[in-house]
Amino acid sequence: MSENNNNLHLEEGEKNILLDHSYDGIQELDHPLPSWWKFTFYAGITFAIFYFILYQIMGAPSLRDEFKKDYAEIKQLQDKFNQQNGAFDETKYLAIVKDDGEKKGLVVFETNCVACHKEKGIGDIGPNLTDEFWINSKGTPATNYAVVFNGVPDMGMPTWSQTLSSDEMYQVVAYVQTLHNTHQPGGKAPQGEKVE
Secondary structure, X not given: OOHHHHHOOOOOOOHHHEEEEEEOOEEEEOOOOOHHHHHHHHHHHHHHHHHHHHHHHXXXXXXXXXXXXXXXHHHHHHHHHHHHHOOOOHHHHHHHHHOOHHHHHHXXXXXXXXXXXXXXXXXXXXXXXXXXXEOXXXXXXXXXXXXXXXXEHHHOEOXXXXXXXXXXXXXXXHHHHHHOOOOOOOOOOOOOEEOO
């Protein structure tokens, strides 16, 4: 024991945990770690062992695998929804047209489509809608509705069925139909195939 032991202040019950060595005249008390801390430490080690065995040896699915599985299920539900709701309903379309659908469609077009197709559909990022050339459609209400409903993500066309209501999609299709062969000045060069 150190000579400084005589000046050391010890609480009652600390004498038995005083370590028998000194560092630069400083002595330490050997306080044990709290039981909850030791339990947490050993539980963490035990968990790590089981985790390693489960994922590295037994091949449990990783987070990426679980994501792929969940995404496949979501995609399946989306496809089912699109099949049920994506079919063109000519009766509904004609009713929309009769109910000022073209004017309402202009509002929908100006709110959502002008960024890519410009005013009056002359084309910018998206194709010119005022000529007789079509890339993803045949220029009919049914084929235009399919493009609006499903989008063309590979070409930057959003899937509007996730944003617009059913009526709004029919309205914007009604408006786009009025643009055919109007050949607005300043229109983008033709793209796609010519449809008579």
